[in-house]
Amino acid sequence: MNKLRWSIVLGLFVLLMYGNAHSFAREISIISHKDYPSGTITAAKVKEIYLGEKIAEGTVKIKPMEQNDESIKKRFIEKVMGSSVDAYKAYWIKKFFQEGITPPTAKTSSSDLIQAITQTNGGIGYVWSDDVKGDVKVLLKIDVGN
Template identity: 25%
Template sequence: MMKQLMNKSVVFGVGLLVSVLTLNVSAEVAVVVNPSNESTVDIEAVKDIYLGNQKSFSDGNSALVLFQQGDAGEEFSTKLLERSSSQFKAYWAKRTFSGKGKPPKSISTSSEIKEMVASNPNAIGIIDAKEVDASIKVILLQ
């Protein structure tokens, strides 16, 4: 009886340790635009832009939508769009196939997105908040 109790305690302790060690530490994600972009963009507009329901900023300029692959993209999809990255890809596959739009341009690094946003006044992108600098303007932190 005592041995079973100890075995259960050890199993519980190991399980708890594994759970703690595998916790996903979420990164803060910044939605960024070119500093010259004076458009009003709220959380709903960001969602609509990334889901293809809105194709331009409030000033009428078409948005060049950039999506960062990896942790920042996963965090953005999960928290803001309320869907996993695979659900986001499936959503866009369906929209593309039905002719309802083109998905955001997929970019692999924050530095590439920063360069593209800094050089294009109509670009909007998501990056890890730690990567923000003066070359871009943050419109939303998530």
């Protein structure tokens, strides 16, 4: 009977630990203006957009936006862009001065970014998935871990 009790306790402990680890996983949604020509996007295309390499989707000029919130910005740059924040900033400084290309527009919060995207044809950005609200299109969801 004692072994059975310990097995049950251990099983419950494992379930609780798995449940807690899973519940804290974060997900970033790549969102766009509702009239964005594509219904989905790949992580590789997102990277091209945020490196200034892909500037249009069909006839629509893409207007990337990012967040000033360091927690989501860091996760996005590390997980999606495959870079560090410092290297990403250095890339854009070089791109701006050498090619005259402007980096993505920064917004102060998810709600500001969502509002700007709803008002900007070709607007695209990233927010925590649980912040998605309003009249935007979710193009991609990316698990960025805990």
